[in-house]
Amino acid sequence: MLAYDELKGSEGRRIWYRPPRYEAHKLFPGRAPRVSLRSRSYMLQNISLGGVAAVSKEADQVPDIGEILPLEIQQGDITIFESRARVCRAEQTVFGAKIALNFVDSFVDFDKLINRNAQAQIATRTWSYSQATTKVAAEYRAFIADVLSLLRSHNAILARNRDAASQLQHAFDINGAFEACETQLLPEWRHVWETGNQFARAAMADREIREATKVMTELVLTPEMRLGAIWDRSYAKPMGYPGDFQIMNQVYDWERRGATVYEMLMHRVGLDVAECIKTRMEVVQEHIAETVFAEGRGRPARIMSLGSGPAREVELFFKGVCNTDGHAEFTLIDQEEDALRYASEKAYPHLLRLAGRYHMQCLNMSFTDILRGTSGLDRLRSQDLIYSVGLLDYLADRRARGLVHRLYSQLAPGGLLIIGNMNDTSLSNLWPMEFIADWTLEYRNEAQMLGWVEGLETAENWTETECTGRVRLLFARKPR
Numbered sequence: 108m109l110a111y112d113e114l115k116g117s118e119g120r121r122i123w124y125r126p127p128r129y130e131a132h133k134l135f136p137g138r139a140p141r142v143s144l145r146s147r148s149y150m151l152q153n154i155s156l157g158g159v160a161a162v163s164k165e166a167d168q169v170p171d172i173g174e175i176l177p178l179e180i181q182q183g184d185i186t187i188f189e190s191r192a193r194v195c196r197a198e199q200t201v202f203g204a205k206i207a208l209n210f211v212d213s214f215v216d217f218d219k220l221i222n223r224n225a226q227a228q229i230a231t232r233t234w235s236y237s238q239a240t241t242k243v244a245a246e247y248r249a250f251i252a253d254v255l256s257l258l259r260s261h262n263a264i265l266a267r268n269r270d271a272a273s274q275l276q277h278a279f280d281i282n283g284a285f286e287a288c289e290t291q292l293l294p295e296w297r298h299v300w301e302t303g304n305q306f307a308r309a310a311m312a313d314r315e316i317r318e319a320t321k322v323m324t325e326l327v328l329t330p331e332m333r334l335g336a337i338w339d340r341s342y343a344k345p346m347g348y349p350g351d352f353q354i355m356n357q358v359y360d361w362e363r364r365g366a367t368v369y370e371m372l373m374h375r376v377g378l379d380v381a382e383c384i385k386t387r388m389e390v391v392q393e394h395i396a397e398t399v400f401a402e403g404r405g406r407p408a409r410i411m412s413l414g415s416g417p418a419r420e421v422e423l424f425f426k427g428v429c430n431t432d433g434h435a436e437f438t439l440i441d442q443e444e445d446a447l448r449y450a451s452e453k454a455y456p457h458l459l460r461l462a463g464r465y466h467m468q469c470l471n472m473s474f475t476d477i478l479r480g481t482s483g484l485d486r487l488r489s490q491d492l493i494y495s496v497g498l499l500d501y502l503a504d505r506r507a508r509g510l511v512h513r514l515y516s517q518l519a520p521g522g523l524l525i526i527g528n529m530n531d532t533s534l535s536n537l538w539p540m541e542f543i544a545d546w547t548l549e550y551r552n553e554a555q556m557l558g559w560v561e562g563l564e565t566a567e568n569w570t571e572t573e574c575t576g577r578v579r580l581l582f583a584r585k586p587r
Contacts, residue, residue, distance in 0.1 A: 126156040132347055134217075135224050140187060143179040144170070149206065151180065152347075156217075158192070158209040169197040169204045175211060180220075183231030187223040188215065242319035247306045251327050254299050258331055261288050262369040269368075284368050289375055296376050303538035311537075324542040332543055335373030336364040337381060341544040349546040350497065352416040352446035358384045359419045380539045383577035387496050387527050390573050390580060392420040394525060398492040399424075399433040407434035407466075409490045413477070413514065414498035415439035418450040421467070425457035430464065437467040438487060444471050474498065478510055489519035496527030496580070500548040504555065511559040511581075521566075521587040528556060530572055530579040556581040 131139040131151040142149040142161040149161035159180070170176060171194065178192040190213035197206045240248070265284060272279040310320040332338040337357050341349065357364070358381045365371040399408045412418060418439050441447050447469040454467050476482035493514050499507045507528075515524050529536055531550040540546040553570045556579060560568045566586040572579050 128153050128155040129217075130347055132344060134221070135182075137228060138182070140180050140182040140224060140227075143181055144176050144206075149204070152205075154180075154215060156215050158195070158207065160196075160205070160207040162206075163204040169199055169206055170194050172197055176208070178208060178210075182224050182227035185227040185230060187227055188220055189213070240323070242316050243323050244306070244309075244320075247310075247320060248323065250302065250306060251324060254303075255328060255331060257292075257295060257299065258373075261292055261372065265368050281368055285363065285371055285375075288368065288372050292372065292376070293379060296379065297534070300380070300539060301534050303542070304533060304535060307538040307542055321542050321545065325545065329543050329545075332373055332377070334365070334370045335375070335377045336370075337374055337377035338544060341377070341540075341546055346443070346445075349544075352441075352443060352449060354381075355384060355416045355419070355497075356449075358382070359388065359417070361385070377539075380536055383529075383536070383573060383575045384497075386573040386575055387578040387580065388420045391494050391496060391525060392423055394492060394494070394523065395420060395424050398523065399428075399435045401491075404491070407436050408492070409436050409438070409488060409519065410492045411438040411440065411487070411490045411494075411517070413440050413493070413495035414474070415441045415450060415469075416443075416446050416497065417453070418446075419453075421450065422453045422457070425454055425461065425465065428461065428465075430461045432464075434464050435466075437465070438470060438490075439467065440470045440472050440477070440484075442472060442474050447471055477513075478502075478506055480513060484513070484517065487517065489522065490517055491519050491522045492525070493517055493522070494525040494527075496525065496578070499526055500529050502549065504549075504558075507549075508559045511583075512563065515560070515563055515565075515583060515585070518585040520585055522585045524581075524583045524585075526556070526559070526581040526583075527578050528581070530577055532576055535577055551579065553579060 130153050134154065135151075139151050142151050142159060144161075147163070149163045152160040152162050154160075159178075174194045175191055176194065178190055179186045180188040191211040192208035193211055195207050195209050197204075199205075265288070268284070269279045306320070310317045329338075329342060333342055337354060340351075340354055340357070344351075346353075358378060361378060363371045364374045395410060398410060401408070412421070415421075421437055421439070439447060439450055451467070451469055458465055458467060472482045472484070477484055495510075495514065499510065502510065511524070511526055514526075518524060529548050529550045531552045535550050536548070537550055540548060556570055557568065559581065560583045563583065564586065566584045568581070568583040570579050570581050
């Protein structure tokens with residue numbers, strides 16, 4: 108127990124108490140409410156006692172700072188909070204409009220707000236399911252039921268045999284059961300996955316049909332898939348955005364996760380979808396080695412990763428190199444500080460072992476600033492290898508092309524740029540990611556990606572896919 112004179116308050120600027128600000132995805136599980144301003148709908152990002160922050164993927168004209176607007180927070184079509192609000196911050200970002208507002212004549216009673224949200228979710232559930240059943244193709248509804256039956260048939264067999272072993276006081280062979288199910292289920296799953304993609308492509312053309320199809324999928328199939336760790340994190344998005352570095356690490360580690368064989372099996376099915384994340388990393392790792400050990404440079408190789416995440420390819424490269432081989436300087440750039448911390452901690456022992464032959468710096472930069480050209484990226488020295496294999500999936504074509512040109516300008520003579528993007532193919536990740544995990548990406552073909560280097564004076568440019576065929580990689584070499 109502490110005495111009163113041992114109790115400490117805050118220091119510095121933190122002595123000024125501010126009411127806590129809650130992230131929307133944590134305060135409102137399942138489906139966060141939206142913010143309505145002038146009949147325009149924004150995604151609620153966070154909320155405090157006296158204000159909100161919200162974003163829109165649409166490139167809307169943002170209101171003026173100081174302007175007072177009527178604001179409603181809505182769950183479905185039901186208003187759960189309303190107030191006039193003053194715009195205190197507004198900007199147009201490359202990812203859409205972002206706005207922060209302070210309430211003028213009201214404040215949030217969180218007990219009431221949470222309960223109203225729950226009641227509104229219950230009330231709108233009937234509407235959501237009704238919309239799904241009327242707008243979703245009957246063939247897709249039957250398909251989802253068949254997928255669920257396929258998965259649960261494996262669980263039923265596992266449960267019966269586990270219970271029988273328990274009653275007879277014999278050990279149940281978890282590893283043997285998992286391997287038998289894995290061998291049987293994965294080919295069946297891939298057939299289901301390809302069929303799901305066919306339905307998904309048909310639904311994507313109509314916004315209402317697409318949303319209704321997603322609602323049905325998330326109601327019926329997603330809860331089953333979330334028994335697997337990678338599906339659960341992908342859908343829940345605990346860091347507020349999809350594809351965080353912990354999900355990447357689950358793919359790279361390729362471990363069995365789950366309390367039961369069936370949970371492990373659902374995780375394994377998710378790893379099957381995400382395998383291309385690991386295989387694209389392996390392609391990059393090969394090019395890192397080629398760049399570092401290229402002859403005739405006369406200085407350390409310079410390598411930059413944009414959207415580095417945990418940078419496991421760098422860690423693996425360090426792990427495999429001797430302390431007498433090569434010299435290189437790595438620059439890792441990511442907007443998630445925890446990802447850079449992870450990468451630094453994993454690389455540090457290797458950097459010590461390599462005794463000054465390799466260096467690594469980590470830059471915690473906003474992707475928005477980078478895309479705008481205001482990050483100071485151009486102040487870095489020219490690079491021999493620049494790669495970004497997970498960021499452009501989220502960008503509209505115009506933004507992606509602009510980023511490719513900006514990165515290409517950072518290359519040294521003879522340098523190589525590698526850009527990855529989800530490939531538009533029959534077994535793309537469209538259905539499992541967009542419809543099951545609510546993870547939206549842009550899927551592109553070779554012609555679209557080659558269009559990004561039009562107007563650049565390249566020595567050569569080409570695309571290829573990693574071994575699964577689900578990620579296409581664009582290569583552009585600068586003349587020497």
